[in-house]
Amino acid sequence: MAKIIPFKAVRPIADKVALVTCRTYDDYSPAELAAWLNFNPYSFLHVINPAYANLHKISTDKRFKGVAHKYRDFKEENILITEENPVFFLYEIQTKSGIFTGIIAGTSVKDYQENVIRKHEDTLQYRVELFKEYLHKTNFNTEPVLITYPDSIEINTFIGLRKKTNPVYEFSTTNKEKHTLWKIDTQSEIDWLQEHFEKIPNLYIADGHHRSASAELLYEQNKHTGKENLQYFMSFLIAESNIKIYEFNRIIRDLNGLSKEEFIKKLSQNFIIKPKDQELWKPQNKNEFGMYLDGSFYALFYKGNKNEKGILDNLDAQILYNKVLHPLLGIGDLRNDERIDYIPGKQSVSAIKDLIDEGEFEVGFTLYPIDIEEIKTIADENLIMPPKSTYIEPKLRSGLVVYEL
Incomplete structure (x- = not known):
């Protein structure tokens, strides 16, 4: 049974969301990165890439502390706001490749350890350690793990009805994508989603194996603190028929x-x-x-x-x-x-x-391209695919929803 939880998310104030959110840092060329940082003071790139001009000269520890400091600045300036209560989000991305819709939630480290959340890729220990240290020093994560679940008529119906309500955000980006976010905050809806995911025997990581492994390592090294948020990591849960798998x-x-x-x-x-x-x-x-x-x-x-x-x-x-x-x-x-x-x-x-x-x-x-059934079979048999076997969409934006640790 899969356990998901709502959480007190941090997110951009509505009038700045299109300016704040950004693609994954690695997607930008040096010239693009410099341009965004020079001309957009609200870009979340300022948070995840502080002191960019001297990045090669500063230590990892200083860089991570700089990320944490800049993140606090964004919150103090009310560029980022915090939800009053734990919530789920329904999130839709429209791209040239298709329309992708899923649920942003916290998923369980325990489920990951007990193979309820299944994996198909190997991880590099140095990358796991590095991102664990990033999480430890910054105390937040804004890149959800992409996780698939078996198609469910009930969940699809819920999503379809929920999309007819007013969203929190609806905005377009310069790479011609449209993003829409709905907040799921009533207790009845939260309970309903949790109950339906508890009926799902297994979830499958599509993208984000290093992030989930880092979350597990951080939990194991700090579980004595009793911090509940360490027991979960942020995920984007999407029906397996709704992902796009490229080679x-x-x-x-x-x-x-x-x-x-x-x-x-x-x-x-x-x-x-x-x-x-x-x-x-x-x-x-x-x-x-x-x-x-x-x-x-x-x-x-x-x-x-x-x-x-x-x-x-x-x-x-x-x-x-x-x-x-x-x-x-x-x-x-x-x-x-x-x-x-x-x-x-x-x-x-x-x-x-x-x-x-x-x-x-x-x-x-x-x-x-490989198909989802092959990915699931490999994960079910505890096997590991060769590196760079899949390129999976959707790719999610940084700074849209933040999970604090």
């Missing part, structure tokens, strides 16, 4: 000493290769791969038996690693090898072509 495509800097002819000959041992010339070809089914090499596109069809091994070995990302990236191109560490990079599948295939034509990379591979 991560791969680009590699060289052929590991092989000539083009040698590489294609070795590829043909495991793949049927069909030249596509200048057609921007993408895989249409599982076990199909696109390749761009030396100015031409190719379709690769895996010869292996789809049912010969378990779910993990049948993942396209794993097949590409087992049959191409590791044995032929000599890439062992998918996270840290500087010879490989990743392009989200929502970007055009032409982006891969351009990078390779410019000469920095030599070959690129496109994959077919």
Whole structure:
């Protein structure tokens, strides 16, 4: 049974919400970041990126303390306000990719530890430790973990009716997205949602494995304090049919000493290769791969038996690693090898072509996206997908809702 709780959220005052909220920090180029910080004094980027001009010169500890100080400034200036009582939120994002609607709530660290909230990605300990320290020093989090739940007619009906009421916010952003937030604050609605989520046996992390692992570590190291908020972490709960799963495509800097002819000959041992010339070809089914090499596109069809091994070995990302990236191109560490990079599948295939034509990379591979049932099966079997197997939307804005610890 999944436990969710309302919480006393901190959020922007209504007349400044479009100015305060921002994309995830990593989404901004240095030029964009400088522009927003110079021309928008209300941007939450000022909180999460204090003293940006000298960022490389200050210690992590000073930076985190700067975040906490700037956050307090935003609250003292009434740019951010605090709810009087614990609430849930209903949140809808309209993008070019679709309309995504879910519930912002606190989810249980205990559920995470007991595998009620299930995982499918590995985490890097240094990143878990770093974000744990960030949470400890700043005492807030504004990036919810994206969690899916099985589609529910009752919850869908509740959401549909709730969307007909007046929202707290309704605003658009410069990247042409529309955001709407409703507050769920009556005790009857809160009880109803909690009761219905208690009937759900498992939740699944779609995006945010490091954030949830950091929340667990922070709880374990500070549970003696008795702070209730440490027992939960903020999540955006969305029906599994409402997420959009893209692949991560791969680009590699060289052929590991092989000539083009040698590489294609070795590829043909495991793949049927069909030249596509200048057609921007993408895989249409599982076990199909696109390749761009030396100015031409190719379709690769895996010869292996789809049912010969378990779910993990049948993942396209794993097949590409087992049959191409590791044995032929000599890439062992998918996270840290500087010879490989990743392009989200929502970007055009032409982006891969351009990078390779410019000469920095030599070959690129496109994959077919994984589906939610594969993710759930892997999580249910306590398996771990290869790094960069999925790029999942929606991506949530920082500074819209803040969970204080």
